[in-house]
Amino acid sequence: MTAELHTLTGAYAVDAVPEEEAAAFKRHLRGCPACRQEVRELREAAARLGAALATPPPPRLREATLAEVARTRQWPPLVAVARRGGPAKTRIALWGAAAAAVGALVFSLVTTSTDPGADPAQQQLASVNAVLTAPDASTVKEGAERGTTTVVTSRSEGKIVVLAGDLPPLAPGKAYQVWLIGASGVHSAGLLAPDGPHRTRPVLVDLPGGIDRVGITAEPAGGSPAPTVPAVVMVDLV
Template structure:
């Protein structure tokens, strides 16, 4: 209740507000053009990122889930029904928001199983911070027919969230490398999974870069590009 309503657009889009704060923000929204535009932009960002990172779960995952259901005892029905407290409702919304961020970052269940809870939580926080930044800018480029790369960047944070979809796998000796492109020489922004798996990457050091590029380099990356980027994106 102490937060400025202008700071609530991000949590509102992620449905992470308690009922009181949500109603308060919805009363504020019709009279504030800035908040209305920010909320609309965040919805567009989450939708684009979800489309860029979506992937079909493997068939073996269904069998694993069904097997677990078969040997898991179901909880008995409750003896009495109580309405959840405001605190419980708030926590449930925060949990839902965390699940949404995991889905948007393209991790899915199979990726999450291979990361510790602490790592996933840290990544979720970083991704959410970039996506809900007031100056977040989204760009998507198509590559290799069905492939795509999406970059959500924030100059105020100096970071970007990069997701890929259906990039061609590379041999072990090669890697996709990201670059910040600007008035000076290209600067490395790190490497992507050589298998083309759509795992999210939070890249630091945006600085004065105006464009984002991807090249194919030797495994481990290069100090400077060995060839022109096969993909470039405007950073806004």
């Protein structure tokens, strides 16, 4: 059971675990520092992605909300409640009906404005969530003096997410490059983009067949067609 619980870190981090399994995993976290760390890192990554996509409410939101309130028929006075509790309870009931109508409208507008198909950044966020919550998602973390790298793989989604933090500082003109390595060869997964003093943005790429390792090397700033130096980090996939 413990081995199975280790695979739930990605789904638990984005609240995609059924209530019963979430309770079991929460108990597991109390005695598993590695899973606690992975959940913390995955939640931070999800929060950074969400913050990067955050936009002000659309200009039409206020006008549409007020218009909806004006034309939404309110509940009639609750006479029985008014006799027992006085005008205050009646006002609460009426405000509750109005709030429900407004809430439904706001939810509709926000959902529309955050549709994953709206732009490439939102599509990427949806794809990252799909990998983290996939039934076959496999999480591997490599932690050492050269930083911490977490790799989440989903064969069913055909994608892989790489999260890296606290990597050694780079010399001027250098950048960290991610590589997918296996029987099919060595494939570049792109460069790691900084996202703070000690962390980088998640890398999301397609997963070629036969890949069993993920490596990170320090390459020229523009990247290299193949690794030119030994890997700073090497993660074996499960």
